[in-house]
Amino acid sequence: MRARLDELVTAALQRGAAVPAFTCYDFTTATAVVEAAEETGLPVILNVAPKTAATRAGQRLIAALRGLADGASVPVCVQLDHASDLAVIVESVRSGADCVLADGSSLGFEENIALVREVRAALDADGGPAHSDAMDADGGPAVVLEAELGGLAGDEDKAFALDSDVQAAGLTDPAQVRDFAERSGAQLLAVAIGNVHGKYKGAPQIRWDVLERISAVANVPLVLHGASGIPADELLKARTLGVGKVNFNTELRTAILAALEAETAAHRADGENLQGLLGRWSATAREFAAATLRTLGE
Ligand SMILES: [Zn+2]
Structure with a gap:
């Protein structure tokens, strides 16, 4: 079923939970993630990478994920992750994305604000079918925007x-957080507090002092990217400091690739059994997503 990302995440924080987002490069993974959400009875976010969205196949994938989300028995959001190209953003929303990370984190403070506002203006000006549907019951903007302040390596x-x-x-x-959220109009804010995209060399050094100061002034839910490799107890601690959405990508890819590595030879011997191999892919993604959903959501 449909849900607004900001409302979903705020509701999760109110019950002491957080919502995971999983990057899906394909339909098998996305289906498995939604099955995991249904199995656990918890909401979930499907992330689409900007490089995926920039292709025709990627736009078809967004449309397929939209269908998957609408048909799910739990709330599911489809988010275009880390986007700054207005044309790709507008096209992705037309295809079915209901939230976007308008990513101006590589820009200066004012330029970052300007980018988020530009994305909002472009979506308002486009006003396609995805904007005007029923998910916007309270009169707020239909497409929810996340922004990122500080840069992630x-x-x-x-x-x-x-x-x-x-x-x-x-x-x-932290001193910029409130001003940024208010002036950009972003409804969620991704923070850089020692988290990185990819793999951590050694143990992650999360700057709790910075997150505490951000949390004290933030008026929107916070998002933690690069959660792969951050121990569960630290994610739960972040949850108590306003982090209501946690993005996973690397860990899911690692799990899927390990399963494929271990299973490909057997399925090749079993009559080139691609369907069987996809079954293992699916089961692996579902298992990882279910465990993560339970950790953050319960
Ligand atoms: Zn990210």
Whole structure:
């Protein structure tokens, strides 16, 4: 069923929970994630990477995920992750994305605000069918925007080992948080607090002092990207400090690739059994998603 991302995450925080987002590069993974959400009875977010969305197949994938989300027995959001290209954003919303990370984190403070506002204006001007449907019951903007303040090191789609302290220079400045959220109109805010995209070299060094200061002033739910490799107890601690959405990508890819590595030979021997191999892919993604949903949601 449909849900507004901001309402979903706020409701989760109110009951002491957080909602995971899983990057889905394909329909098998997305289906497995939604099955895991239904199995656990918890809401979930399907993330689509910008490089995926920039292709024709990626736009068809967004439409397929939209159908999957609408048919689910639990709330599911379809989010375009880390996007700054207005044309891709508008097209993705037309295809069925109901939330977007308008990512101006590589820009200066004012330019970042301007980008988020530009995305909102472009979506308002486009006003396609995805904007005007029933999910906007309270008169607010139908497409929910997340923004990112502070820069995250690493690559979203490929995992390289990174020191948590490479992040130090790009940490979110707590003093800017309120002003940024108010002026940009972003409904969720991704923070840089020592988290990185990809793999952590050694233990992640989360700057709890920074998150505490952000949490004290933030008036929108916070989002933690690069959660792969951050221990569960730290994710639960972040949850108590206003982090209501946690993004997973690398860990899910690692689990799927390990399953494929272990199972491909047997399925090749079993009459080139691609269907069987996809079954293992699906089961692996479902297991990972269910365990993560339970950790954060219960
Ligand atoms: Zn991210």
